[in-house]
Amino acid sequence: MTDLVTWLHIQLDGGREPDAVTAAHRAILEMHRDDGLGWCTSCGDMTLDDHDRAPVETPCDTLRALASAYADRPGYHPGWAL
Numbered sequence: 001m002t003d004l005v006t007w008l009h010i011q012l013d014g015g016r017e018p019d020a021v022t023a024a025h026r027a028i029l030e031m032h033r034d035d036g037l038g039w040c041t042s043c044g045d046m047t048l049d050d051h052d053r054a055p056v057e058t059p060c061d062t063l064r065a066l067a068s069a070y071a072d073r074p075g076y077h078p079g080w081a082l
């Protein structure tokens, strides 16, 4: 788990967002997990034959964009910005 992911979980655990927003953001976090090797489980360009993906490092741009929604909160790292 990356620092960004840990920080996002803390933001979502705070109960400051409507339940539907929290649920949607948790779903995004679940879809964009680290595969254990440092690559996103969801992102990556598909090739024409759809068998090979270009791996994308975590935290991916999707998670960086998600974190930007909470950028005004303590602990947000400017290096996470897109």
Ligand SMILES: [Zn+2]
Residues within 6 Å of the ligand: 031, 032, 040, 041, 042, 043, 056, 060, 061, 062, 063
């Ligand atoms: Zn991703």
